[in-house]
Amino acid sequence: MRPIAERFKALSDPNRLRILMMLKTKPLCVCEISAILRLANSTVSKHLSILRQAGFIVDEKDGRWVNNRLATAQESPEAISLLPQISTWLGDENLIQSDQTKLVTIDRVTICQVD
Numbered sequence: 001m002r003p004i005a006e007r008f009k010a011l012s013d014p015n016r017l018r019i020l021m022m023l024k025t026k027p028l029c030v031c032e033i034s035a036i037l038r039l040a041n042s043t044v045s046k047h048l049s050i051l052r053q054a055g056f057i058v059d060e061k062d063g064r065w066v067n068n069r070l071a072t073a074q075e076s077p078e079a080i081s082l083l084p085q086i087s088t089w090l091g092d093e094n095l096i097q098s099d100q101t102k103l104v105t106i107d108r109v110t111i112c113q114v115d
Contacts, residue, residue: 003055007079010054011086015039016047020056020070020086021096025103027060027067031112036102055079065108 010016015037022028022036034044048068051057055076059068073080090096 003078007054007056007082010050010056011082013047013050015043016051017086017090018096018099019044019047019051019068020083021090022099022103023057023068023070024083024087025100027069028103029065029067029108029112032106032108033068035106035111036099056083 011020018037019033022033030041030044030048033048034041037044039047048057048059052059052068055071056079057068058071058075059066061067070083071080
């Protein structure tokens with residue numbers, strides 16, 4: 001029963017729900033998520049850690065970037081099976097739609113200030 005409780009606990013925070021909905025669009029680095037949520041990188045990292053522990057996301061190194069993406073059904077079938085329902089519940093939320101609009105224009109090279 002503990003894994004199920006952990007998954008629902010991970011879903012209990014609005015910022016984590018926003019992150020999951022953003023990651024449905026594309027993999028993102030911490031800086032990109034921080035810019036959209038307007039939260040400190042350390043706060044976003046903590047949210048990502050909770051989502052990762054619950055099986056919702058996976059991080060992958062890609063050159064200088066660490067991309068966070070949704071786990072696949074093979075990687076975490078129980079967690080991923082919840083995402084369609086979450087999308088149904090949140091799809092019409094103004095904040096979620098605003099986040100999706102920002103995703104189109106976000107430029108990781110600019111906001112992450114990578115040398």
